[in-house]
Amino acid sequence: MVNGMSKEEKKSQSKETKKLQLAFYWAASCGGCEIAVLDINEKILDVIAIADILFWPVAIDTKYKDVEAMADKSIDVCFFNGAIRTTEQEHLANLLRKKAKVLVAFGACAVNGGIPGLANVANREEVFKVAYLDNPSTENPKKITPKTSVKVKEGTLTLPEFYDTVKSLNQVVDVDYYLTGCPPTPDMIMTAVGAIVENKLPPKGSIIAPLKSVCDECRFEKSEKKIKQIKRVYELEKFEEKCLLEQGVICMGPATRGGCSARCLDANMPCTGCGGPTPNSLDQGAKMISALASILGLEGEEKMSDEEVDKLIDQVVDVTGTFYKYTLPTSLINRKVIK
Amino acid sequence: MKTITIDPITRLEGHGKISIFLNDEGDVENAYLQIPELRGFERFSQGRRAEDMPQITSRICGVCPVAHHFAATKALDAAFHVDPPSAAKKLRELMYAGYFIYDHILHFYYLGGPDFVVGPDAPPAKRNIIGVIEKAGVEIGKEVIKHRAYGQKITAILGGKATHPVCGLPGGVSKSLSKEEVKDIETMAKSCVEFAKFSLKLFDDIVLKNKTYVDLILSDPYQLATYNMGMVDKNNKINFYDGTVRVTDQKGKEIVRFNPEEYTKHIVEHVEEWSYIKFPYLKKIGWKGFIDGKDSGIYRVGPLGRLNASEGMATPLADKEYKKMFETLGGKAVNSTLAFHWARLIELLYATERSMELIQDPEITSDKIRNPVGEPGEGVGIVEAARGTLIHHYKLDKKGLIEKANLIVATTNNAGAINMSVRNAAKGVIKKGNVSNGILNMVEMAFRAYDPCFACATHTLPGGMPLEVNIYDHKKSLYKTFKRM
Numbered sequence: 001m002v003n004g005m006s007k008e009e010k011k012s013q014s015k016e017t018k019k020l021q022l023a024f025y026w027a028a029s030c031g032g033c034e035i036a037v038l039d040i041n042e043k044i045l046d047v048i049a050i051a052d053i054l055f056w057p058v059a060i061d062t063k064y065k066d067v068e069a070m071a072d073k074s075i076d077v078c079f080f081n082g083a084i085r086t087t088e089q090e091h092l093a094n095l096l097r098k099k100a101k102v103l104v105a106f107g108a109c110a111v112n113g114g115i116p117g118l119a120n121v122a123n124r125e126e127v128f129k130v131a132y133l134d135n136p137s138t139e140n141p142k143k144i145t146p147k148t149s150v151k152v153k154e155g156t157l158t159l160p161e162f163y164d165t166v167k168s169l170n171q172v173v174d175v176d177y178y179l180t181g182c183p184p185t186p187d188m189i190m191t192a193v194g195a196i197v198e199n200k201l202p203p204k205g206s207i208i209a210p211l212k213s214v215c216d217e218c219r220f221e222k223s224e225k226k227i228k229q230i231k232r233v234y235e236l237e238k239f240e241e242k243c244l245l246e247q248g249v250i251c252m253g254p255a256t257r258g259g260c261s262a263r264c265l266d267a268n269m270p271c272t273g274c275g276g277p278t279p280n281s282l283d284q285g286a287k288m289i290s291a292l293a294s295i296l297g298l299e300g301e302e303k304m305s306d307e308e309v310d311k312l313i314d315q316v317v318d319v320t321g322t323f324y325k326y327t328l329p330t331s332l333i334n335r336k337v338i339k
Numbered sequence: 340m341k342t343i344t345i346d347p348i349t350r351l352e353g354h355g356k357i358s359i360f361l362n363d364e365g366d367v368e369n370a371y372l373q374i375p376e377l378r379g380f381e382r383f384s385q386g387r388r389a390e391d392m393p394q395i396t397s398r399i400c401g402v403c404p405v406a407h408h409f410a411a412t413k414a415l416d417a418a419f420h421v422d423p424p425s426a427a428k429k430l431r432e433l434m435y436a437g438y439f440i441y442d443h444i445l446h447f448y449y450l451g452g453p454d455f456v457v458g459p460d461a462p463p464a465k466r467n468i469i470g471v472i473e474k475a476g477v478e479i480g481k482e483v484i485k486h487r488a489y490g491q492k493i494t495a496i497l498g499g500k501a502t503h504p505v506c507g508l509p510g511g512v513s514k515s516l517s518k519e520e521v522k523d524i525e526t527m528a529k530s531c532v533e534f535a536k537f538s539l540k541l542f543d544d545i546v547l548k549n550k551t552y553v554d555l556i557l558s559d560p561y562q563l564a565t566y567n568m569g570m571v572d573k574n575n576k577i578n579f580y581d582g583t584v585r586v587t588d589q590k591g592k593e594i595v596r597f598n599p600e601e602y603t604k605h606i607v608e609h610v611e612e613w614s615y616i617k618f619p620y621l622k623k624i625g626w627k628g629f630i631d632g633k634d635s636g637i638y639r640v641g642p643l644g645r646l647n648a649s650e651g652m653a654t655p656l657a658d659k660e661y662k663k664m665f666e667t668l669g670g671k672a673v674n675s676t677l678a679f680h681w682a683r684l685i686e687l688l689y690a691t692e693r694s695m696e697l698i699q700d701p702e703i704t705s706d707k708i709r710n711p712v713g714e715p716g717e718g719v720g721i722v723e724a725a726r727g728t729l730i731h732h733y734k735l736d737k738k739g740l741i742e743k744a745n746l747i748v749a750t751t752n753n754a755g756a757i758n759m760s761v762r763n764a765a766k767g768v769i770k771k772g773n774v775s776n777g778i779l780n781m782v783e784m785a786f787r788a789y790d791p792c793f794a795c796a797t798h799t800l801p802g803g804m805p806l807e808v809n810i811y812d813h814k815k816s817l818y819k820t821f822k823r824m
Contacts, residue, residue, distance in 0.1 A: 028378075032401020032502040039502070041488045042481070115398040118383040127379035131617075135381075136732065136745050138608040138617060146377075150613040154360035154369045157613040162377070183401065183502055232739060234390050234419070234509050234712050267499030267506050268513040272394060274503075317738050321387040325395075 020197060021076045022047075023055035023067075024106075025096055027089035028116055028166065029082030033107040036183035040190060050197055073101045077196050079179070081106040083113050083329070084167040086160060097173040102201070104192070104208075108182035108274045110169040111207075113329030115182070117166045120328050121320060124164050168330050178207040180257050182274035182326060188259050209259030213278045214271045217262040218253055222246065226297040230315040239268040245295055250322060255281065255288035274326050283332045285323030292316070357782070359765050365772030370762040372786065374616035374754075384744040389415055389715065389735050392744070393507040396731065399748065402445070404503050405438035405494060406724035406749070409580065410731040412507030417600065417718025418735050419509040426705035427511035432580040433524075433697040434497035434504070435722070439579060439690035440531050441490025441501075442725040443642075443683050446790045447538065448483045451680055454784050455546050459555070460777035475541070486534040489527040493694065496520050511709030521698060528694040532656075535688040539660060542684055547667070556677040557668070560767025561785060564589045564631045564674045565756050566621060566638035569645030570723045576653040577645050577689065579723040586621065587648045589633055591671030595623060599719040602730055606747065607636075609755075618755045619747060629759050637755035640727025641789055642682035644753075647672040652685065654692035660685045676760050679788040715739040724749040726790050753789050760785040 026034065040047070047053075054075055055067055078100035084090055097103055108114040119127070132138060132145045150157050169175055179192055192208045195201050202208070215222065220243045231248035244251040244265070251270035253262070257278050264271055277284040296312050316322065324331050360368045380399055387395060393411040397404035409431055416423060423431075446452070448471055457470040472480030491501040498504025499514065506512045516524075546552045555561070566589070570582045586595040586605070597605050608617040609626045620626045620636030627635040638644070646665075652658040664681055665671060673682075697703060715735035722729050727749035734743040750757075764785035768778050 030398050030401035030404075032398070032404065035401050035491075035502050039488070039491060041484055115395055116378060118387075118395070119379045121386070122379060122382045127377060127382045130382040130385075131377065131379070132610050135608070136743075137603050137606055137619075137747060138610060140610045144610045144612055146610075146615050147612045152369075152371070152613060155358075157358055157371055157373060159373060159613065159615065182398070232388065232390060233513075237711070238709075239513065264499050264505045266514075267504075269499060269505040269508075272391070272505075317740055318386055318388050318391075321391055321395075325391070 020051040021074065022051045022053050023075045023078040023096065023100065024053070025055065025078060025080050025092060027080070027082030027092065027110070027169075028085045029107065029109050029114075030116075032183045033081035033109075036107070036186065037189065040186045043186070043190060047193060051193075067095060067099060070099050072098050075100040077102045077104060079104045079106040080169055081110050081183075083109040083116050084169065084172050085116070085119075085163050085165075088160070090172055093169060093172045102176045102196070103169075103173065104177045104179055105169040105175045106179045107184055108180065108276065108326045111178050111180055111330075112276050112327040113166050113168045114274075114326050117168070117327070117329040118321065118325065119166050124162070166329050171329065176204050177201065180207055180209050180275045181260055185260055185263075187261075207257065207276075207279075209257055209275065211279045212258040214253035214256045214258045214260065214262050214265070214275060217258045217260070218243075218265045218271075219262065220244070220265065227295055228297070228312075230296075230312075233270060244270045245292075250288075250292065250316070252284070252288055252323075254278075254291040255284050255323075272325050273323075276327055284327050285319070285331055285333070288323050357761055357765075359769065359782075361769070361772055365770070367762075367766040367769050370758075370765040370782075371613060372758045372761045373614045377615040381744045381746055384733075384741045387741050389418065389733065389739045389741055390508065392731070392733065392741065394503065394505060396746070397503045399746075401502055403438070403442060403724050403726065403749075405435060405498065405501075406722055406729050407731070408498070408504050408507050409435060410720045410722045410724075410729045411733075412509070413581075413599075413720030413722065414718045414731040414733050415507075415509035415720070417720060418716050418733055419718070419739075420713035420716060421510040421710050423511040424705075424707045424710055426515075426702050427708045427710075428581070429697050429700060429703055430497060430512050430516065430708065431507070433694060433703065434494055434506070435580045436528075436690045436694035436697065437490050437493030437497065437501075439490075439686065439725060440535075440694065441487050441494065443687040443690065444483065444487045444490060444534075444538075446725070447680065447683055447687070448487075451683075451784075451787045451790060454780070454787065455552060455680065456541075459780055459784060462776075479541075482534060482537075486531055489531055493524050493527055496524060508709065510712050513708075515706045515708050516704050518704060521704060525695070525698045528691060528698055531691040532688070532695060535684070535691045536656070539684050539688060542681060546681075556675050558767070560764045560781075561676045561760070561788075562674045563639070563676055563756060563760055563763065564633075564672075565635070566594070566624070567644040567647035567672055568638045568640050568728055568752065569648035570721065570728065571649050572653060574653070575650040576658075577649045577651075577686070577723075578653065579690070581722075584721060584728060585648050586638060587672065589672055589674070591647060595621065599721040599730070602719060602721070602732070602747075606730075606752075608747065608751075614754075616751055616754045618758075619752050620755065629755060629762070631756075631759060637759070638752070639756045640723075640749055640752040641679060641725075642686050643673060643676075643679040644727060645723060646682045646685065652689045654689050654696070656692055657685055657689035660688060676785055676788045679790070683790070726750055727752050750789070757786050757789050760789075 078096045105111045128145050148159050148161050222243045225246045227248050229248055233249050249270050252273035253271040256271050256273045257275035273284055281287045356373045359370045362368045393408045396407040396411045399407050453471050456474055495501040498506045506514050566586055568586045570578055571585045572578045572582045584597050588594050595605055605622050606619050607622045608619045610617055621638055624636035652661045717734045719732045729749050730747040732745040733741055736742045764782045768781045
C-alpha cells in the first residue's frame with residue numbers, strides 16, 4: 001500500500017503525476033471521526049489509489065520523528081480532528097500546521113470545540129470535586145485526588161496536567177478549511193477529498209459543506225406558524241409530520257449549517273446543532289435565540305406585559321447546553337462570562 | 340532501580356501509560372498502568388437538560404456511542420418513572436445488537452485479533468488489519484469490511500446515525516421501523532450470522548488448533564482469578580440490554596445479584612493518586628489492593644467476565660459455543676485473560692442470532708414506541724457495553740435538568756484487573772532487563788484483551804498500541820529506547 005512498492009514501481013510512479021500526500025491526526029476527540037473515515041468503507045481503496053497517506057496513527061505505522069523530519073509543506077492536506085486541551089495536542093497542531101500546505105479542521109470538536117468544549121463551564125478543581133470527592137459510589141476518606149507527580153514504593157509516577165480551557169483548532173493555529181458535523185458524514189468526507197483531488201478547493205477559510213441550513217435539508221415543511229409554548233421533546237404526545245419548532249420543540253435547524261441531510265430529523269429528533277453556525281453567522285446561539293424569538297411571537301411583544309414576555313423566555317431552560325452544545329469555546333459568550 | 344516507561348508517543352487524551360520498574364537483577368519489581376485522562380463529563384452534565392444526556396454522553400466514546408446512549412436513556416426511563424412499551428424495548432435491543440456486531444468485529448479483526456492471526460511477535464507493521472488481510476486473504480478482508488458496515492447500517496437505520504445516535508427518549512424511542520427497513524435489516528442480519536460462524540471457525544483453525552497459542556492462553560502470566568460481573572436474564576443467560584447484574588466467584592458460584600438502582604450497595608470506587616481512573620471493587624469483599632483471589636474485591640467485566648458470570652447464551656448456536664469454550668478451557672471460571680478474544684466471538688454470534696430473532700418478531704414494526712413520562716426524579720441505567728457493565732446514574736431537578744450525574748464506565752470496572760494483568764504479564768516475560776518489541780507486545784496483549792476503552796478512545800485501531808519505551812540504568816541515564824506508533 002504505502003510502503004509496499006518495489007523500486008521499479010516507485011521509479012515509474014515518480015515519472016507519473018505525483019500522488020497526493022495526505023495526513024490524518026486526532027487530538028481531544030472521542031474516536032467517532034476515525035469511525036467516520038472507516039465508514040467510507042470500500043471507498044478507502046479509491047482514496048489510496050490517488051493518494052499516499054503519510055501520517056495516520058489509526059492505520060499507518062509512522063513515527064513523530066518522521067513527521068518532524070519532513071520538509072515544511074510536504075503534506076498536501078492534513079485532516080485534524082479533536083479539540084485542543086493539552087500541551088501535547090498544541091505541539092502537534094503547530095507541527096502539522098508547519099508541515100502541511102492545507103490544514104483542515106475535521107469535525108465539530110476541531111471546528112468549534114464540540115461537546116468536550118462544554119467542559120469550559122467548569123474548572124479543574126470542580127471536575128475533581130465531582131469525580132473524586134462528592135461522588136455517590138466513591139469511598140475516599142483521606143480525600144485523595146490524583147497528582148501530577150507521585151512517589152510510590154518503587155519510584156516516581158507522573159501524570160500530565162490538562163488545561164482548564166478547551167480550545168478549537170483555529171484558536172491555536174491558522175486553519176485553511178473546515179469540515180463540520182459530529183462526525184462529518186462519509187459524503188462530506190468524499191466531497192472534500194474530491195475537491196482536493198480536482199484542485200477545486202474554495203477560497204481559504206471556507207467550510208466545505210453546502211451553503212444551507214439544516215432546515216433546507218429537512219423533510220418537514222415550515223408554515224411560519226407561531227407557537228405559544230416551548231415543549232421538551234419527550235413532552236410531545238406524538239410526532240406529527242411537521243416542523244418540530246412548530247410543534248414547540250427547540251430545533252437548532254434554522255441556526256445550523258447543513259450538509260448532514262438532516263438525519264436526526266429523519267429519526268424525528270430535533271437538530272442539536274453539531275454543524276455549527278450557518279453561513280454568515282458568527283454565533284450559533286445568538287442566531288437561534290433570534291429565530292426562536294420570532295417563532296414565539298415576540299414581535300407582538302409591545303402588546304404583552306413584561307410578565308408574559310418573561311414567562312415565554314423562562315421556558316428556555318439551560319441556555320448554554322441548548323444553544324451552544326457544540327460551540328461554547330468559539331461562541332461570543334466565552335467562559336469568562338459564564339463564571 | 341531501572342525504570343521502563345511504556346508511554347504512547349502520541350500522548351493523546353485517553354492514552355494508557357505503562358511504567359515498569361525493574362530491580363537490580365533486571366526483573367520486574369512492579370508495574371503500573373496509568374490513565375492520564377479526565378474529561379469531566381460528570382461535572383459539565385450538571386445543568387444540562389436531562390433528555391440531552393443520551394446524546395451528550397455518547398461523545399465519551401465514538402466507538403461505543405450506542406452503549407452510552409442507552410445507558411443514559413434507561414437512566415432517564417427510571418428517573419422519569421416510565422416503562423417503555425414492549426416494541427420500544429425490542430427496537431432498542433435490536434439497535435444494541437447492531438452495535439455489538441460492529442464493535443466486536445472491529446476489535447477482533449482490527450485491534451486484538453491481529454496478535455493471534457498474524458502472531459504475537461510478528462513485526463508491528465504487520466500486526467494490524469492489513470496483516471490480517473494478507474494472512475487470511477483479500478476476499479476475507481472484504482467480508483470483514485462489509486459486515487462491520489452492516490452492523491453500523493443496522494444501528495443507523497434505527498438510531499438516525501450510527502456514530503452518535505439520536506433515537507433514545509425517556510419512555511421509548513423516536514422512530515419506528517418501516518416494512519422496507521425490516522427487509523434490509525433482515526438481509527444484513529442473516530449475513531452477519533454466517534460471518535460470525537465463519538469468525539469462530541477462523542479462531543478455531545488459527546488459534547485453537549495451534550498448540551503454541553493454546554499454551555499461551557493457559558500460561559501463568561495471563562491468568563487472573565478475580566470475581567466476574569455481567570448482566571443476565573431470569574434464566575441467568577447473558578443479556579446486553581437489560582436484566583439483573585450478577586456477580587460470581589472464582590468457581591462460578593453466584594455471590595451477589597442486584598438491580599441497577601442498588602449499585603452503590605455493591606460497588607465502591609477506590610481512588611489512587613497516580614491515575615485519573617478510579618478502581619471499583621465489590622463492597623461485600625472490600626479493597627485489598629492490587630491482588631486477585633477470593634479475599635480481594637476486584638472483579639472483571641466484558642466478554643469473559645460476562646460468560647463467567649452467566650450460565651449460558653440465550654440463542655442456540657452461541658450457547659453451543661459457550662459450552663465448548665468452558666469444556667476446552669477447564670470449566671468455570673475461566674481465568675485466562677486471553678480467552679476474552681474467544682468469548683468476544685461467542686458474543687458476536689449471540690448478537691447476530693439475537694438480531695435475527697428481534698427483526699423477525701411481528702411486534703418490531705409496531706408504532707406504539709413511547710409511553711408518557713412521569714415527574715422527574717432520580718434514576719440508574721445499566722447496560723452491558725461491548726467492554727463490560729456500564730452504569731449511568733442521574734439526579735434531576737424539578738425542571739428536568741441534571742443536578743448530579745455519576746458514571747461508571749466499562750473500562751473503569753476493569754481498571755484494577757487490567758492493572759494486575761499488565762503487571763503479571765510484565766513479570767512473566769521481562770527477565771534480566773531483556774526487553775524487545777516482541778516482549779513488549781506480550782505485555783500489551785495483556786491489556787488489549789480487555790479491549791479497553793482508553794485504547795479505543797486513543798484510536799489504536801491497528802492493534803499495535805503506539806508506544807515509547809525508555810529503559811534507564813541505575814544512574815537514571817537512558818541506555819535503550821523503543822519507539823513505535
